[in-house]
């Protein structure tokens with residue numbers, strides 16, 4: 001349902017001498033996501049997971065390569081057009097909307113203002129109080145609450161493809177298990193193709209397929225059990241290997 005064909009992403013920046021330098025972040029990714037499957041993307045910090053997920057949603061522009069969604073080339077489509085086609089995205093660090101209440105956001109996503117429907121969606125993400133609906137999605141909510149709100153709005157959209165960038169960041173220990181179950185249920189009942197970027201073993205275990213990204217490339221694809229040796233291999237995702245990739249060398 002989603003094909004990534006030789007995907008590259010580079011950024012152009014000025015270095016300290018004022019010279020334009022091009023840095024390649026995604027270095028040629030080929031992968032086909034199948035309809036209705038649950039994928040987990042993991043790998044060391046700075047490996048390119050967020051960048052890749054943003055390329056799929058159209059938040060980052062592709063430098064070269066193609067993205068095909070349900071047989072249609074969406075490489076040059078806007079975020080809005082991709083959203084209309086049924087792709088939804090949850091940010092690693094969600095935006096806070098001053099002046100907007102959770103009820104407003106949820107009503108837009110669900111396409112209804114019906115209180116009962118909205119409360120049912122709230123309950124699905126583990127928020128049990130109706131008062132929550134009238135909270136402002138600004139500075140008054142905690143980091144974990146914001147993440148739950150974002151999850152609720154994506155669930156309410158019932159997308160064909162849902163991409164979550166570290167949905168468990170800042171989420172309490174008691175919510176992570178139910179959150180995995182919720183996304184699995186969404187996948188099973190609505191056939192939602194799900195891509196979760198995560199470092200959390202619960203998400204990695206729940207996935208049909210695990211994709212390891214390192215240094216802007218796919219380093220490994222496999223099931224959880226089969227990928228375990230790599231996840232436990234100190235050399236595979238070590239500080240040393242990150243440093244060799246250049247990320248930390250300039251700091252030292």
Ligand SMILES: Nc1ncnc2c1ncn2[C@@H]1O[C@H](COP(=O)(O)OP(=O)(O)OP(=O)(O)O)[C@@H](O)[C@H]1O
Pocket residue numbers: 011025043044045046047048049050051052247
């Ligand atoms: N707009 C940008 N400008 C400059 N560098 C960028 C930009 N976007 C990403 N990078 C760099 O690209 C690399 C990959 O970043 P990315 O956020 O995709 O990593 P990640 O795998 O999601 O890491 P984490 O596990 O820490 O979330 C990092 O070295 C990051 O600094």
Ligand SMILES: [Mg+2]
Pocket residue numbers: 049050051092165
């Ligand atoms: Mg990231």
